[in-house]
Amino acid sequence: MDGQQNNNPSTAYRKFELPAILVIAVCAIVVMVHWPALSARALSFDDGQYLTNNLLVQKPSMASAKRFLVEVLKPSTVKGYYQPLSMISLMLDYALGGRSDNLMPFHRTSLMLHMANTALIIVLLYLLFENVWAAAIVGLLFGIHPLTVEPIPWVGERKTLLAAFFALWCLIFYVRYTRTNNRKSYIACLATYILALMSKPTSVPLPVLMLLMDYWPLQRTDLKLKNIKNFVFEKWPFFVFAIVSAVITYISQTQTAFTALPSQYRHGVVPMILCHNIIFYLYKIIWPVNLSSHYPYPAPMSFSNPVILAAAIGTFVLIALLLISLRWTRAAMTGWLFFFVGIFPTMGIIGFTNTIASDKFAYLPSVGLLMILAVFLKWLWSVSDIGKFTRQSIGLAIIVLAMVRAEAIATRQYLVHWQDSMSLCKHILKLAPNEASSYNLIGFTLQSEGKYDDAANCYRQAILFNPNEADAYNNLSVILISQGKINEAVDCLNKSLQIYPNSAEAYNNLSVLFKLQGKFNEAVDCLRRALQINPDYADGLSNLGIVLGMQGKSEEAIDCYRKAIKLKPDDAKVYNNLAWLLVTDSNPKIRNPAQAVEFAERAVELTKHQSAVILNTLAETYAAAGRFDKAIITAQETLAIASAAQNKELADYVRKQLELYKQSKR
Numbered sequence: 001m002d003g004q005q006n007n008n009p010s011t012a013y014r015k016f017e018l019p020a021i022l023v024i025a026v027c028a029i030v031v032m033v034h035w036p037a038l039s040a041r042a043l044s045f046d047d048g049q050y051l052t053n054n055l056l057v058q059k060p061s062m063a064s065a066k067r068f069l070v071e072v073l074k075p076s077t078v079k080g081y082y083q084p085l086s087m088i089s090l091m092l093d094y095a096l097g098g099r100s101d102n103l104m105p106f107h108r109t110s111l112m113l114h115m116a117n118t119a120l121i122i123v124l125l126y127l128l129f130e131n132v133w134a135a136a137i138v139g140l141l142f143g144i145h146p147l148t149v150e151p152i153p154w155v156g157e158r159k160t161l162l163a164a165f166f167a168l169w170c171l172i173f174y175v176r177y178t179r180t181n182n183r184k185s186y187i188a189c190l191a192t193y194i195l196a197l198m199s200k201p202t203s204v205p206l207p208v209l210m211l212l213m214d215y216w217p218l219q220r221t222d223l224k225l226k227n228i229k230n231f232v233f234e235k236w237p238f239f240v241f242a243i244v245s246a247v248i249t250y251i252s253q254t255q256t257a258f259t260a261l262p263s264q265y266r267h268g269v270v271p272m273i274l275c276h277n278i279i280f281y282l283y284k285i286i287w288p289v290n291l292s293s294h295y296p297y298p299a300p301m302s303f304s305n306p307v308i309l310a311a312a313i314g315t316f317v318l319i320a321l322l323l324i325s326l327r328w329t330r331a332a333m334t335g336w337l338f339f340f341v342g343i344f345p346t347m348g349i350i351g352f353t354n355t356i357a358s359d360k361f362a363y364l365p366s367v368g369l370l371m372i373l374a375v376f377l378k379w380l381w382s383v384s385d386i387g388k389f390t391r392q393s394i395g396l397a398i399i400v401l402a403m404v405r406a407e408a409i410a411t412r413q414y415l416v417h418w419q420d421s422m423s424l425c426k427h428i429l430k431l432a433p434n435e436a437s438s439y440n441l442i443g444f445t446l447q448s449e450g451k452y453d454d455a456a457n458c459y460r461q462a463i464l465f466n467p468n469e470a471d472a473y474n475n476l477s478v479i480l481i482s483q484g485k486i487n488e489a490v491d492c493l494n495k496s497l498q499i500y501p502n503s504a505e506a507y508n509n510l511s512v513l514f515k516l517q518g519k520f521n522e523a524v525d526c527l528r529r530a531l532q533i534n535p536d537y538a539d540g541l542s543n544l545g546i547v548l549g550m551q552g553k554s555e556e557a558i559d560c561y562r563k564a565i566k567l568k569p570d571d572a573k574v575y576n577n578l579a580w581l582l583v584t585d586s587n588p589k590i591r592n593p594a595q596a597v598e599f600a601e602r603a604v605e606l607t608k609h610q611s612a613v614i615l616n617t618l619a620e621t622y623a624a625a626g627r628f629d630k631a632i633i634t635a636q637e638t639l640a641i642a643s644a645a646q647n648k649e650l651a652d653y654v655r656k657q658l659e660l661y662k663q664s665k666r
Contacts (some may be wrong), residue, residue, distance in 0.1 A: 022136040023122050027115045030143035033408045034114065038107050040153035040418040043100065044293055045437055049078045050090060050156035052100045055536055055567050057087065060095035072248055076534055079257040080352070081249040085199045086159035103155060110152045113161040118143035120168035121367060125374045127175045128217050134377035137400055138370050146288040146410040147366070150359040153418040154293065157360050163200035164364040166192045171367075174210050178218050190237055197241060201249040202345045202361075207238035209368075212338050216330035217371065253352055256502070260351030269301055272308050273348045273356065279314040281343065281362050285369065288407075291414050292431045293424065294438060297356045331375050338368025354437065421445045436466030444475060452479050470499040474506045481512055489513055504530040504537045511540075515547055523547045538568035542577065549581050554590045557581060575603035576614045583617075583624045593624035612642040612650055619654075623661050631661040 043052065051057055054077045056064040067076070068084040068091075075082060090098075090106065098105035122139035126132050142148065151157040173189035176182065196203035214220040214231050221231050232239075253259050262270050276298065284291070298307045318336075325332040342365030348356055380396065417427040422445055428438040443458030459476035462469045473496035480489035490513060496506045507530035514523035527544040530537055545560035561578040568574065582596035600618040607614050615638040622631035635658040642651040 019122075019126060019132045019136075022132060023119050023139075026122060026136055026140045026143060027119055029140060029404075030115050030118050031111065033144040033411050034111055034149070034152055034415070036412065036415045037111055037149070037152045037418065038104055040107060040415065041103060042153060042418045042421045042424040043103075044154045044156065044421075044424065045441060046079075046156045047154070050087075050158075051094075051098075051106075054078065054087075054090075055538060057091045057094050059567070059569075060091045064091055073251050074255045075252060076536060081201050081252050082245075083159050083198070083200055085195060086162050089158055089162055090155070103153075106155045106158070107153055110158060110161055113158075113165055114143070114148060114152055117161065117164050117168060120165070120172065121370060124168060124172050124175065124367070125370065127172065128371065129374050129378050131374070131378040131381055134374045134381065137377060138374045141373070141400075141403060141407065142366065142370055144404065144407045144411055145285075146291055146407060146414050147284060147359045147362055149291070149411055149414050149418075150293060151363060153415070154360070159200040160360045160363050163196045163203050166196035166199060167203050167206055167364055168367075170196060170206055171209070171213070174213070175218070178214075178220060190241075193238055194241055197245045201245050203364075204242045204245055204249075204345060205341050207235045207242055208341050209338055210235060210238070212334050212341065212368075216334040217375065250350075257352065262349055264351075270349055272301055272303075272312070275311040275315040276308060277343075277347050277357050278318065278340070279311040280357050281339075282318075284359070285362065285366065288410055290431055291359055292428050293358075294428050294432060294435055295355050295357045296432050296435055331372050335368045335372035338371065339365045340368075341365075342368060434465045436462040436469045436472065438462075439465065440469055440472040440475065443472070447475065447479065452482065455479060468499050470496045470503065470506075473499070474503060474509060477506075477509050481509065481516070486513060486516065502533050504534040504540060507533070508537070508540045508543060511543055511547065515543075515550075520547055520551050524551075536567050538564045538571065538574075541567070542571070542574045545574075545581075546577060549577075554581060554585050554587060558590070570606060572603040572606035572611070572614060575599045575606070576617050579603065579621055580617050583621045593621055593626075596621040597625050597627070609637065610641070612638050612645065612647060612654075615641065616650065616654060616657075619657065619661070623657075623664065628661050628664050632658065635661060 056067055056077050065084075065088050068087040071084075072082050078087065089109065093105045093109050096105045118139050121142055122135045125135035125138055129135065151160040170189050170192040173185050173192060177185035177189055193203070193206055196206065211231060250259065280295075298305055301308065303309050303312065322333045322336055339362075343361055346358070346361040380392075417423050422442065425438045425442040425445070428435055429442075432438070439458045439462035443455040443462065445455075446452075446458060447455035456476060456479045459472045459479070462472035463476070466472075473492040477489045477492040477496070480486075480492060489509075493506050493510045493513070496503060497510075500506070507526045511523040511526035511530070514520070514526060524544065524547055527540050527547065530540040531544070534540070541560045541564040545557040545564065548554075548560060549557035558578065558581060561574055561581070564571065564574045565578070576599075579596040579598075579600035582590070582592045582599070585591050597618070600614070600621045603614045604611075604618050609615065615634055619631045619634040619638055622628070622634060635654055639651055639654045639658065642654060
């Protein structure tokens with residue numbers, strides 16, 4: 001009779017009905033709390049290489065996806081480690097309309113991933129502890145926690161969400177494998193681990209996290225050496241992929257960005273960093289205030305700093321309490337070790353960033369702490385009859401609701417700072433007034449708004465606080481070039497290249513200086529060096545075309561322009577330059593007015609008939625092709641725009657050309 005009841009479909013349905021309802025309810029709350037993230041317009045520190053300057057992301061295609069997949073040891077469009085799935089994910093959002101001035105498609109996908117991750121955490125905790133209410137409460141507290149804000153509006157942090165998505169599936173499949181010994185679950189576990197590594201290599205510790213779960217809460221093993229060997233050997237494919245990923249990450253990070261090995265730190269700094277971060281992350285999880293996208297290293301980094309001293313004492317006390325807890329339970333120690341091992345690759349032991357910590361680094365590792373909270377709630381359920389309508393259940397409900405309300409308010413308040421880049425930078429500077437990278441980002445924002453003097457002041461401020469801020473030197477050089485301050489610009493670019501020799505942008509800017517000085521050979525050398533660093537550098541190809549054209553090497557120039565167009569098909573200046581060369585070159589084998597018209601028309605289309613310079617090129621190409629009616633109409637349009645803009649020099653030139661077109665028509 002019991003067997004018949006267990007096989008009843010309606011009984012099975014009811015078994016999953018409550019978990020499904022709770023998952024849907026929690027996900028709905030998570031989306032509502034994070035909803036303002038969809039309208040966030042802030043671009044953060046590395047969003048340039050992930051979106052605004054990444055031509056592969058901006059050119060959705062199988063070819064771009066292939067490039068992301070095959071460029072393993074030296075990614076060409078993003079500095080750092082191998083992360084092809086994250087880049088392909090951003091590319092797909094670009095195909096759906098995502099742009100630097102329309103970030104909503106990117107944020108929409110990120111919010112969906114965060115919602116999915118919240119659901120997966122609930123499923124994982126339910127599988128581990130078989131208490132759906134405890135799993136749902138803990139999942140909700142994770143989903144709306146302010147520490148989870150950062151990866152959603154930060155475009156470049158798609159990698160954090162995507163890696164967590166695959167990692168959580170990996171752990172769920174692992175739990176199923178341990179319960180059923182099903183080979184399919186094992187293969188699915190390994191496959192999702194590989195996908196997590198291809199999203200973000202900080203997923204490397206997952207095999208160790210599985211071993212910790214074997215000890216608790218899966219209770220698969222005791223501390224006997226034989227058992228440990230068996231469970232380690234069971235995971236040998238995972239460790240192989242972990243080692244391969246770690247090697248690839250180190251090589252690619254070293255070749256395209258930078259790494260700092262522990263031996264490069266002064267004596268005693270590494271333990272201080274560990275102590276600081278252990279307490280820092282626990283503090284931010286428990287009391288998430290003053291959150292920021294950039295936490296600078298405490299100064300001085302020594303025990304004379306009260307922050308470092310308190311962190312060292314706190315770490316000692318924490319470890320002592322965890323060891324004592326082993327008398328009663330494995331949960332506290334193992335859950336904390338899960339967190340520590342999970343976050344260890346980003347703890348700063350091997351340096352790859354100028355921050356000591358980051359909210360996003362705690363995203364997946366926090367699962368270890370969530371397991372502790374879930375088993376605690378399960379224990380409360382068993383000893384206090386919380387499942388019934390009692391004072392204990394009412395008290396717990398009040399506490400949970402208060403925590404949910406506090407987290408939701410804090411999350412909404414933090415999201416306000418992500419509404420635009422300037423607000424984000426000002427928030428960071430409020431918490432870290434001497435942060436060079438924030439001044440650099442503010443400068444770039446001001447520069448894009450045409451506020452060049454204010455931008456230059458911000459770049460100088462960034463350099464003042466950090467003389468090794470290579471991007472600030474490079475960005476400042478662009479403004480100095482436009483102001484005719486050649487010597488200062490040269491100094492800035494030399495310093496930028498001294499700090500970071502593999503900057504294609506710096507070599508490109510240096511070529512502009514050489515071109516202004518008439519040193520065309522030196523300009524060509526700089527541009528070839530830039531293209532050696534980044535073969536798909538469209539701006540470098542375009543500028544090389546300009547310089548080669550000025551040297552009379554028209555065929556090479558045309559080849560550069562055509563390559564630039566393939567890489568950046570919406571760059572009106574490249575079409576304009578190519579059209580001008582095809583219509584003005586004295587070599588009859590190169591001169592091609594008909595084709596020049598096509599390129600000039602495309603340039604005008606891209607600029608929506610708003611650029612007098614480009615319209616003038618189109619008029620010239622029409623005239624060269626013998627289409628004088630079109631040339632006259634276009635020249636008149638050019639003259640109107642040039643006059644309105646008070647561009648007297650161009651207006652005078654167009655008047656003369658207009659008369660010539662009219663005479664030629666007669």
